[in-house]
Amino acid sequence: MLSVSLDTLRVFLHVLAAAVWVGGQFTLAFLVPALRRAGDGVTKVAAQAFNRVAWPAFGVLALTGVWNVLTIGDTGPEYRTTLYVKLAFVVLSGLTAFLHTRAKTKGATAALGSLSGLTALATLFVGVMLG
Template sequence: MRDITFDSETFRVSLHVLSVCVWVGGQIVVGAIVPALRRKHPEALSAIAKAFGRIGWPFFGLATFTGIWNMASLPGTSSAWNAALGIKLLLVALSGVCAWLHQSTNRPAIRGITAGIALVTSVAALVVGVMLSA
């Protein structure tokens, strides 16, 4: 039988889940509203992107920090688990790089491709993270 406690593990995992929710969920929300904004209020796109950046990047950093904190607190793991963790880390890194490239270019095709890759790799990292925690 498991006890219910609020301890450092609960705090650490809660911070990690919250930060991943903001990073991944924010990408989904921004991606969903961009087409409507582009049609009705194209001048608002830049402000929305900057607002997401002010929130999203700190939470990406927090997700990275708490992810490392989570890894440091783990007992021994199997080689398959370690391989999945390596895949998750690559997905997280690719998500961050693509999000950075997305905000760093003015070329519409590059922006679209990098936004899509950032979102897909973010969601994939989330799924692998759930697999690792099960």
């Protein structure tokens, strides 16, 4: 069996947090219609419960992302450009998710939730490109 290293732990925590952040957003989005049928306020309660898990996961993503960057050696311009694109998507994902939690209308809630999910998915895709 391979040995467990600090690098293994770093990547594991990053992937786990990404699974919670990205996967949780999509799971909750697909559950919204059923939650609305379940009764008034159920969707809000579920969203608040998700936020208690999602935001710490986002924080772990940010911390392990910095840790990841600090462990990579000298990279070429293509890698750095791809990394900057990922960082832009990270910021957009967090910002749109935050604004989604503060939205006052159903339209704004839907639009910001969609943008948050799409930018989270884009972040995940670009992260896979980075290896």
